Structure formats: C-alpha cells, structure tokens
Amino acid sequence: GNSVTQMEGPVTLSEEAFLTINCTYTATGYPSLFWYVQYPGEGLQLLLKATKADDKGSNKGFEATYRKETTSFHLEKGSVQVSDSAVYFCALRGRGEYGNKLVFGAGTILRVKS
C-alpha cells in the first residue's frame, strides 16, 4: 500500500537557519504530494502541494519539489523564524476513486530558537 516516511524529529534550529525536512514515499501510480503544518493547539493546515513530477509547491517561503526518480518531496525553507515552530506532516493521496485516502507520515516537530 501507499506509505510516507519522513525524518524523525525534533529538529531544533536557530532563527534564520536553513531548514530541510526529508520525505520519501511509496505509492503505485502517480500520487499527489502534500505538506501540512500543525501549529501548537491547532488543526492541520495545508502548506503546499504538488500534483505531478517536477512540480514545485511553495508557500510562506517553504518549497518542495516532486521528485519521481527519487520518490521524494523534501520540505525546505531558506531562513526559519520562531513562528515556524510547529509539526510538519508529509502526505500523499493516490489516484483512483473512493479509496484514495490521504496517507500521512509520522510528522516532524520543528523548534526554532531565537
């Protein structure tokens, strides 16, 4: 079945540091890929997405590129802020009909220190 593996956290960075959170996936066919963010005490918000190979999703300074050859969708940001502290989830959704549920990775906690 479909699955997502992302790097374990917590990841602790200083403000303005470069961020990479690795995400790789296993899926049949060509899924869509997503990054969600969960701020403390809140629900999940869609951060960015990519729906086909070589697509780059971007939002709020975060970027991720759909790499079919390496089955990866790593999240990057050039300069993190304290307000980026949150849990980040990589997810995929396969193509097809009703059974194409969103499958999440385990989540990566990011802590940014000032």
Add this chain to the structure above:
Amino acid sequence: DTAVSQTPKYLVTQMGNDKSIKCEQNLGHDTMYWYKQDSKKFLKIMFSYNNKELIINETVPNRFSPKSPDKAHLNLHINSLELGDSAVYFCASSHTQGSLYGYTFGSGTRLTVV
C-alpha cells in the same frame, strides 16, 4: 465562515461513559473523515463517508460509531470510553474525485478519559 467546525474543542470524561463529537463542513465537499492523533502526533484515519455512505472503515473498536445524517455532517459516537481513547480527534473533508485535492481539517477535539 469556518470551513470545518468540530464541537466540543475539549472533552473530559470518565471511563465507561458514552460521548459524541460533532463535525460540520460548509465547503460543499462530498467526503468527510475522522482521524485520531495520538500523543506522539501520529495521525491515523478511522472512518470516511462519501455522501452519507461509509467508504473507509479502518481497524477501529466497534465502540466507535460514525454517523452522517447528510454530506455536510459527520458525527462520532464513542461508547464505553477507555483510558486509551484519550487523544485528539480531527474531522476533515475533501472532494472525492481525483487525488488533486488535499483535505481541510477542523481544529480538533481533545478527548481526555480519566
């Protein structure tokens, strides 16, 4: 103008009680979901309904019973609550067809069983 709303936000109850969590979406989506998030932030899908029809039913104790009176509502009823049911429960909704869409999540219900 809330997209996916859940009530209550917090729920503290004793073992053995029966409780319900309500969810409503005003996005016009035709599919709704319940997820459980444990203390390590891991997200696990529990149920999915499409137009009032159950389409995903993961391995969940039969003490958990979802009910969808219409496609804008999906409620979760839990009988005979146990300590292990303590978690954050998220409702979500999406378009069904195709994988291009992510899910929109509610802000969660933190259930504590004492």
